[in-house]
Amino acid sequence: MSTALHFDQIRLPPECEALRREVRDFLAEEIAKGTFDPHRPGHGDSHDRAFSRRIGAKGWIGMTWPKKYGGHERSFLERYVVTEEFRVANAPVRLHFVADRQSGPILLKYAPEHIKMNILPRICRGELCFVIGMSEPGSGSDLFAAKAKATKVEGGWRFNGSKIWTSNAHVADYMIGLFRTSPPTKENRRHGLTQFLIDMKAPGITVNPIYQMTGQHDFNEVVFDDAFMPDDHLLGEIDGAWKQATSELAYERSGPERFLETFYVMLELIRALGPEPDLRSAEGLGRLTAQLHALRRMSVSVAGMLQAGKEPVVEGSIVKDLGTIWEQKLPHRVRELTAFLAPEIGNRATLEEQLAFATTVAPKLTIQGGTTEILRGIIARGLGLR
Amino acid sequence: MIVTGESDHIVAEVAARIFADLADPQTVNRAADGAWKQPLWRALAEAGLPLAWVPDNLGGSGASLADGFAVLGAAGRFALAAPLAETLMAGWLLSRAGLPSPAGAMTIAPARPLDRITLAADGTLAGRALGIAFAADAEHIAVLADGAKGAVVALVARKDCRLDDGKTPAGDPCNAVSFDRVKPLRSAAAPLERTALMLMGSTVRSVQTAGALEAVLAMSVAYANDRVAFERRIGKFQAVQQNLARLAGEVAVALAVSGSAADTLAQGDRFDDAAFFEATAAKIRCAEAATEGSAIAHQVFGAIGFTKEHVLHRFTTRMLAWRDDFGNESWWAAELGRHVARRGADEFWPMVAAR
Numbered sequence: 017m018s019t020a021l022h023f024d025q026i027r028l029p030p031e032c033e034a035l036r037r038e039v040r041d042f043l044a045e046e047i048a049k050g051t052f053d054p055h056r057p058g059h060g061d062s063h064d065r066a067f068s069r070r071i072g073a074k075g076w077i078g079m080t081w082p083k084k085y086g087g088h089e090r091s092f093l094e095r096y097v098v099t100e101e102f103r104v105a106n107a108p109v110r111l112h113f114v115a116d117r118q119s120g121p122i123l124l125k126y127a128p129e130h131i132k133m134n135i136l137p138r139i140c141r142g143e144l145c146f147v148i149g150m151s152e153p154g155s156g157s158d159l160f161a162a163k164a165k166a167t168k169v170e171g172g173w174r175f176n177g178s179k180i181w182t183s184n185a186h187v188a189d190y191m192i193g194l195f196r197t198s199p200p201t202k203e204n205r206r207h208g209l210t211q212f213l214i215d216m217k218a219p220g221i222t223v224n225p226i227y228q229m230t231g232q233h234d235f236n237e238v239v240f241d242d243a244f245m246p247d248d249h250l251l252g253e254i255d256g257a258w259k260q261a262t263s264e265l266a267y268e269r270s271g272p273e274r275f276l277e278t279f280y281v282m283l284e285l286i287r288a289l290g291p292e293p294d295l296r297s298a299e300g301l302g303r304l305t306a307q308l309h310a311l312r313r314m315s316v317s318v319a320g321m322l323q324a325g326k327e328p329v330v331e332g333s334i335v336k337d338l339g340t341i342w343e344q345k346l347p348h349r350v351r352e353l354t355a356f357l358a359p360e361i362g363n364r365a366t367l368e369e370q371l372a373f374a375t376t377v378a379p380k381l382t383i384q385g386g387t388t389e390i391l392r393g394i395i396a397r398g399l400g401l402r
Numbered sequence: 403m404i405v406t407g408e409s410d411h412i413v414a415e416v417a418a419r420i421f422a423d424l425a426d427p428q429t430v431n432r433a434a435d436g437a438w439k440q441p442l443w444r445a446l447a448e449a450g451l452p453l454a455w456v457p458d459n460l461g462g463s464g465a466s467l468a469d470g471f472a473v474l475g476a477a478g479r480f481a482l483a484a485p486l487a488e489t490l491m492a493g494w495l496l497s498r499a500g501l502p503s504p505a506g507a508m509t510i511a512p513a514r515p516l517d518r519i520t521l522a523a524d525g526t527l528a529g530r531a532l533g534i535a536f537a538a539d540a541e542h543i544a545v546l547a548d549g550a551k552g553a554v555v556a557l558v559a560r561k562d563c564r565l566d567d568g569k570t571p572a573g574d575p576c577n578a579v580s581f582d583r584v585k586p587l588r589s590a591a592a593p594l595e596r597t598a599l600m601l602m603g604s605t606v607r608s609v610q611t612a613g614a615l616e617a618v619l620a621m622s623v624a625y626a627n628d629r630v631a632f633e634r635r636i637g638k639f640q641a642v643q644q645n646l647a648r649l650a651g652e653v654a655v656a657l658a659v660s661g662s663a664a665d666t667l668a669q670g671d672r673f674d675d676a677a678f679f680e681a682t683a684a685k686i687r688c689a690e691a692a693t694e695g696s697a698i699a700h701q702v703f704g705a706i707g708f709t710k711e712h713v714l715h716r717f718t719t720r721m722l723a724w725r726d727d728f729g730n731e732s733w734w735a736a737e738l739g740r741h742v743a744r745r746g747a748d749e750f751w752p753m754v755a756a757r
Contacts, residue, residue, distance in 0.1 A: 019620045021650065023658040025665040036755070104751050279751075286747040293743045295736055302735030305742050306686035309679070309754060310659040317658055334654045337647070392647035393640075399623050399650055401637040 019399050021331060023313070026320030032097045039101040042074060046107070055366055057106045057280055058232065058373045063145065063187045068111040072142025077116050081124060086137030092323040096316065100272035104279055110234075114184060115139045118268055119146035119192050126252035126260065127213065135190070135213075149179040149193030149214065149238060156181070157390050159194065160206040160258060164240060166195035172247050173212065175220070175240040185223045185236040188216050198255045206258035211251040218243050230376045268385060270318040270332035275311045275339030277381055278346045278374040282308070284367045285350045288357055300353040304346070311339050330398035337391045340381045347374035413454065413465050414472035420445045421480040427713040430483065442484060443507065452486060453503050455494035460502045462493055467671060470494075471609050471664035478613020481716040483574055485509055485536035487606050492544035495599065499555035499590040506541040509534055509560075511579055515600050515729045519581055521549040521589070527556060527581040533726060537565055538575035545581070546592055546599050553595055556586035572719035598673035603728030604685035605667055608660035611688040614721045615653040615695050621714065622646060622702045642702065649698040652691040659684045662757070678741065680757060682734040689731035692721040 046052065051067055052060055071077060079095045081087025102109050120139050123132055138144045155161035164177025179185075179193060191214040198208035214221070220243030223236050252260045282304060289297050315335050321328045351371055361367075382388045396402055424442040446452055454470045456462020465473075474487055485507045492508035511531040512519060519529035527547055537543065537560060545556045564580040623646060626637030636642050663684035666677055696718035700707050707714040725731060742750060 019616075019623045019650070021616070021619075021654050021657055023654070023661055025661055100755065104755075283747045283750060286742060286750055289743055291744050291746065293739060298737075298739030298743065299732055299735040300739065301742055302682070302737065302739030303686055303690075303731075305738055305754075306659075306683035306735065307690075309662075309683040309757060310655045310687045312754060313662045313757065314654060314658040330650070331654060334651050338651045338655065389644070392644045395647035395650050396637075396643035399619075399646060401623060401626060401643050401646060 021334075022321070022328065023317040023331065024321050024324070026093070026317050028093055028097060028316065032093055035094055036097050036101060038074075039076070039098055043101065043105045043107060046070075047105070052106065052108050054106045055280070055284075055370075057370070058230065058377070060108065062108045062232075062234075063111040063184070064108045065111055065142075067108060068142035070142070071109070071112065072140055077112050077142050078120055078136065078140035081120060081136065081140070085124070085132055086140035088140075092319050093316075096272065096319045100276065100312075103273055103276045106280060110184060111145045111187070112139065112142050113273075114148060115144055115146040117271070118148065119190070122192055122211070122251060122260070123213070126211065128248050131213065131248055144190065145184050145188045147182045147184045147188035147191045147216070147238075149182055149191045151179065151181045153178060153180050153237070157387055160200070160209060162194050162196055162209055164193070164195050166197050166210060166212060168197075169244070173245050173250070175212075175214070175243040175245065177240055179238045179240075180226075181235045182223075182238050183235045185216070185238050186225060186233070190214060191216055191238070192251065194257055204258075208255050209257040210254050211257045211260060212245060213249040213251055214243070214245060215249075218245065220244065228380075230373065269336040269391070270315050270322075270328075272312070272315055274336045274385075275308070275315065275343050277340075277343045278378065279343070281347050281350045281367075281370050281374050284363060284370050285353060287363045288354050288361050288367050290361075294356075296356075297353050300349065304349060307342055311335065311342060315339070330395055333386075333391045333394045333398070336386065337388060337395065341388065344378045344381045347371050347378055351375075411469050411472035413451070413469040414476050416449050417446075417451055417473040418476040418479070420449060420451075421476060421482060425480055425482055425484065427481050427716050431711070431713050431716060439484060446484075446486060447505070452489040452507070453493045453505075455490050456497045456503045460497045460500075461505075462497065462503060467668040468664070471605075471668060474606055474609045475613040475616075478610035478615075478721075479617045481572075481614055481617070481713070481720050483572070483716070483720075485539055487610060488536050488540065491603060491606060492542070494602070495544045495546060495555055495592075496557060498594060499592050501555060501557060501588055501590050504542050504557070507536065507539055508542045508544055509536050509540040510599070510603070511537075511543050511545050512596070512599075513603060513727050515596070515733055518596075519545055519547040521547040521554050521556065521586075522583075523550065524583075525589075526583040526585050527558065528583060530578060530580045532578050533568075534577050534579045535570075535727060536575050537563075537577040537579050538567070542587075543579065545586070546594075546596055547589075548596075549591075551591070553592035554589050555592040556589035558584050558586050570719065570723040572716065572723055574720070574723075576723070594673060597678075600728045601673055601677055601681040602667065604734065605660070605663045605681045607724040607727050608656070608681075608684040608688040609664050611692050611721045611724055612653070612656040612660040614717045615656050615691060618695060618699045618714070618717050618721075619646075619649055619653045621717075622649060622699045626702055636702075645698050645701060649695055649702075652695040652698070656688045656691040656695075659687045666757075675741075676757065679738070679753065682729075682738045682741075685729060685734050686731040686738065689725040692725055696722055 075088045076098045078087040079090045166173045197210040201207045220241045222239045318328050318332050450463030453462035454465035458464045488509040492510045493503040513533050517531045547554045562584045565577040568577045570576045629636050663680040666680040
């Protein structure tokens with residue numbers, strides 16, 4: 017435990033810039049074709065199977081994975097560039113994003129070889145959607161209080177209970193879920209949970225929609241009623257998921273998606289202010305720019321340190337803590353900075369539509385993928401306070 | 403208590419050892435007078451640190467910009483109350499114009515974006531510069547002045563200038579310096595504009611601020627793990643943990659963004675759009691971190707941190723004062739905002755992503 021924080025000065029290497037141009041060209045073509053509208057986040061189909069296949073065909077899913085599983089053995093910094101360009105363009109990537117960021121790496125580490133050979137290449141082709149099954153109606157941030165059960169039976173496991181806030185479950189092909197296989201012990205309350213690969217098309221699994229305050233349908237309740245999975249769907253150690261679930265978190269927490277979720281309102285702000293903003297607007301825009309630059313430099317640095325085999329757990333958690341709070345406040349700051357603009361500014365309709373959407377989305381940003389409070393607990397532990 | 407951060411820079415390690423031996427904040431805080439200053443400066447001079455940014459042929463030790471920034475990070479971790487950063491910058495400015503540097507402490511003027519010193523046809527300097535750090539302790543001042551044929555770098559003796567008796571809240575000299583027909587000891591055409599000097603100064607202050615914040619975080623966590631209240635160490639309270647996590651966030655931002663700006667200047671050594679973007683962003687965000695970070699640290703320490711006896715104020719008052727040097731965060735935010743607005747929305751993301 018130490019209070020020393022490190023940010024290596026990582027600059028993206030030249031191959032990343034060539035890749036960036038390629039990604040921008042691809043996105044420009046897709047926008048021209050009408051696949052999505054970069055100015056209207058939250059509209060259209062966010063799970064676009066055909067679009068994900070085209071992204072897969074470009075080699076931009078599973079970029080860092082071994083070639084024998086359909087991956088491309090490229091660097092985490094190259095993946096970083098692809099992720100940030102897609103995010104800034106508001107391109108619909110929900111279909112493959114969870115599989116690419118989280119589920120694939122877990123399978124790579126813990127799934128048996130024949131499962132890897134079967135599933136990973138299909139993720140890379142953009143054919144598969146994954147859902148994360150962690151939270152339950154009675155347990156959210158307190159992950160290790162999970163009750164949904166996996167019971168050993170002849171040739172496999174039977175699943176009962178329910179998972180909640182499961183984004184993508186209504187379209188997902190597979191879930192990676194956390195299930196209770198033994199009671200917790202006195203010494204270790206995290207003991208007794210096991211990770212499984214769940215085929216969402218199996219009998220005994222029901223997906224019930226839960227509509228969000230934005231009007232969108234993203235998350236769901238997934239109910240397991242004696243669903244069966246064969247033995248080879250077990251991932252890693254029985255009762256030992258607590259050792260596995262935390263290892264990928266630095267990747268999950270420090271990416272560009274952790275501060276760019278409402279980025280579009282910043283572009284619309286710049287359009288609204290025009291080339292000669294007044295002093296108040298200029299200062300506000302300058303501060304937002306400095307804050308964004310600082311977040312991105314931290315995030316790139318964490319990606320580079322991960323690539324170099326380091327474990328910047330605290331630094332990664334800090335990126336998410338600061339990044340999500342920034343993107344949450346951003347629509348409110350933009351609203352303040354545009355408060356005195358003339359009624360006839362050209363992009364008022366777009367600005368107002370985007371602000372309305374971003375403002376409604378904002379509350380979830382500091383909750384999903386680890387709440388602010390949980391992150392700060394992790395940071396405090398890293399500092400040596402726990 | 404002071405954490406001397408790991409460093410790839412041997413020069414910075416030498417500096418940190420000198421600071422630990424001769425400028426330990428606790429010892430300096432208890433000192434009845436300024437007797438610690440002379441041995442410290444002598445040791446720094448013997449190690450070639452004050453003129454680290456001056457090449458050998460101009461009287462310095464010819465260290466890299468990166469090494470100098472690493473030294474300044476270490477100086478921040480000790481809340482160094484000596485004109486090391488100022489002498490480094492003065493030497494750097496003089497050598498950019500090909501002028502040799504004298505021995506002894508120096509400072510640099512102007513230190514505010516709107517202050518202007520002019521070089522008249524008769525070769526004398528006129529004007530007033532506010533907030534010149536350590537001017538009262540310096541033997542010489544390196545001045546960036548406006549001449550008839552463009553910017554000029556001039557070296558003047560401090561005794562030829564008129565100073566007020568200003569001090570920062572930390573007690574360091576910080577003077578308004580009046581140049582009333584002051585004859586420079588030497589001068590030469592400057593290869594850079596006032597904005598470049600402000601960007602360099604801003605990066606220096608950002609690096610110092612990040613160093614001070616690192617020390618403040620280490621001190622605050624150590625204190626929270628030691629101090630008992632309500633029969634528990636206060637670091638066990640979630641409210642305190644959340645505050646310290648926020649402090650760590652501000653420290654992290656300051657380290658990352660100041661390191662990025664210093665790296666940009668050290669790699670490029672030119673004041674183009676990239677340097678402007680990096681240096682202004684660093685100054686803005688490090689000043690914000692100083693504001694947030696010092697408030698949190700004082701909250702953790704409670705009344706004890708508000709005493710003269712405790713060293714916390716040595717760090718917090720300095721980092722708060724540094725916000726005002728070489729363009730404050732509001733000034734640079736307006737400048738950066740205008741820069742972004744002129745280029746327009748379509749150029750914004752490419753500008754951010756290029757860094």
